[in-house]
Amino acid sequence: MIWMLPLTIIVFLVIRKLALKLKSTLFNPLVISVIVLIPIMLLTDTSYNEYFHNVRWINDLLPYSVVALAYPLYELIPQIKSRWKSIIFITFFATLFAMVSGVAIAFWLGATPEIAASILPKSVTTAIAVTIAENQGGVPSISALCVILVGTLGAIFGHQLLNLFKIKSAAARGLAIGSVSHAVGTARCIEVDYREGAYSSLALVLCGIMTSLLAPFLFPVLLAIYSLL
Structure with missing residues (x-):
């Protein structure tokens, strides 16, 4: 299931681009990405544990992204x-x-x-x-x-x-x-x-x-x- 990671990234980037065009706070990229990905996981009979294992690289980046947020404070x-x-x-x-x-x-x-x-x-x-x-x-x-x-x-x-x-x-x-x-x-x-x-x-x-x-x-x-x- 190596396609899960690139699919997740592509879905998020496409939806984020749409969100920037729509300029609506209700069209949140995170929420819409989840709504799009859930049916795909259900159709492909992919369990949450399997999905999480294949996209764990994104989760591992979370602590570093929090640290990066300190840059604007400078x-x-x-x-x-x-x-x-x-x-x-x-x-x-x-x-x-x-x-x-x-x-x-x-x-x-x-x-x-x-x-x-x-x-x-x-x-x-x-x-x-x-x-x-x-x-x-x-x-x-x-x-x-x-x-x-x-x-x-x-x-x-x-x-x-x-x-x-x-x-x-x-x-x-x-x-x-x-x-x-x-x-x-x-x-x-x-x-x-x-x-x-x-x-x-x-x-x-x-x-x-x-x-x-x-x-x-x-x-x-x-x-x-x-x-x-």
């Missing part, structure tokens, strides 16, 4: 230095809110602790989220799905919500989207405005670090609170 170092206290506060609050809200909604809907642990790191990159979920007793595959959904929703609707609330600051817009929609949202920010992309990259990195440090302590507290209710 040109904004003076502005970041002058605002570092605000940036730390915003990303810290966003990290806490993302984890607490996700777990609270999960328990409210009747989820088990295992599912709640899987949802806990939904707002950080897949590589970090999967590790955190596994360490907290969650299901890595569910975490990966949550990360994709959150990132996709942020990329599609994030700027529309920010425009609705008339938030025009590139720093505010970038930090907001990067804090909750990780790399997918950041990629969209870079397409819209280079400065937004830089701040979104910063939020992505900071929230990833904070989530990794806070999750082992926060999740047991949330479980204890839930058991008392």
